[in-house]
Amino acid sequence: MPSRDSDIGQPPTNDHTRAATLTIPATEWYRSLAAAGLRNPQVHGPARYWLQVEGSFTRALQSQCSRSFHVEVQHEGFARPTREEARHLAIPARQVAWIREVRLCGDGQPWVLARTIIPLACLEGRGRRLRHLGNRPLGAYLFSNPDWLRGPLETGLCHRTQPGQPELARRSVFRFGPRALLVGEYLLPELYRQAPAL
Numbered sequence: 001m002p003s004r005d006s007d008i009g010q011p012p013t014n015d016h017t018r019a020a021t022l023t024i025p026a027t028e029w030y031r032s033l034a035a036a037g038l039r040n041p042q043v044h045g046p047a048r049y050w051l052q053v054e055g056s057f058t059r060a061l062q063s064q065c066s067r068s069f070h071v072e073v074q075h076e077g078f079a080r081p082t083r084e085e086a087r088h089l090a091i092p093a094r095q096v097a098w099i100r101e102v103r104l105c106g107d108g109q110p111w112v113l114a115r116t117i118i119p120l121a122c123l124e125g126r127g128r129r130l131r132h133l134g135n136r137p138l139g140a141y142l143f144s145n146p147d148w149l150r151g152p153l154e155t156g157l158c159h160r161t162q163p164g165q166p167e168l169a170r171r172s173v174f175r176f177g178p179r180a181l182l183v184g185e186y187l188l189p190e191l192y193r194q195a196p197a198l
C-alpha cells in the first residue's frame with residue numbers, strides 16, 4: 001500500500017538551498033524492485049545495485065569511497081512515527097519512538113539520507129546504546145550482533161518536490177526476537193550518477 005513519510009523537523013521546502021533539497025520526500029513503498037519498476041523504470045538503471053545491495057549498506061558505501069565516509073546526524077529524538085510506519089512496525093499509532101535521521105556521506109558529499117524508527121521496546125537493555133550512536137553508523141551496531149536479522153527489502157519511489165532530492169529509496173525491518181526497527185535509505189543522485197558501482 002502506498003504511504004507517506006513524515007517531514008518531522010525538516011526545513012521549509014520553499015528554501016532554495018542545497019540543505020532544503022536534502023530532505024526526505026513523501027514516498028510510496030513497493031514490495032519488490034520489479035513492482036516499483038512498473039511505475040518507474042529508473043529502478044533498473046544505475047541505482048539498481050544500491051537498491052538491492054545486501055549486508056551492511058554502510059560497508060557498501062565505504063567501499064565506494066575513494067577518501068572518506070562519515071555520518072552526519074540531522075535529527076535524533078523521541079517523536080511520533082507516521083501512521084504507516086507505526087502500522088508497519090505493529091506499534092500503537094500514538095506511541096513515540098526514537099527517530100534518527102542522518103546523511104551518509106562519501107568523499108565529503110551526501111550520498112544517502114536515512115531515517116530509522118526505533119520503537120521503545122528496542123531501547124531497553126543493550127538497546128540503550130541506540131540512543132547514543134551519534135555519528136557512528138547504525139549498521140555497525142546492527143551487523144555486529146548476529147541476532148539482528150533483516151527482513152525483505154522494499155523499494156520506494158519518492159515524490160520529489162525539488163531537483164536534487166532523492167527519487168529512489170529502499171527500506172527494511174530489522175528484527176531481534178520481539179524487537180523490530182525500520183530503516184529507510186533514500187538515494188541521492190550523486191551516489192548512482194557517478195562511476196558505476198561494483
Ligand SMILES: C=C(O[C@@H]1C=C(C(=O)O)C=C[C@H]1O)C(=O)O
Nearest residue numbers: 056057058102114136137138139
Ligand atoms: C542499517 C545500516 O546502517 C546505516 C546507517 C544508518 C545510521 O547511522 O543511522 C542508517 C542507515 C544505514 O544505511 C547499514 O549499514 O546497513
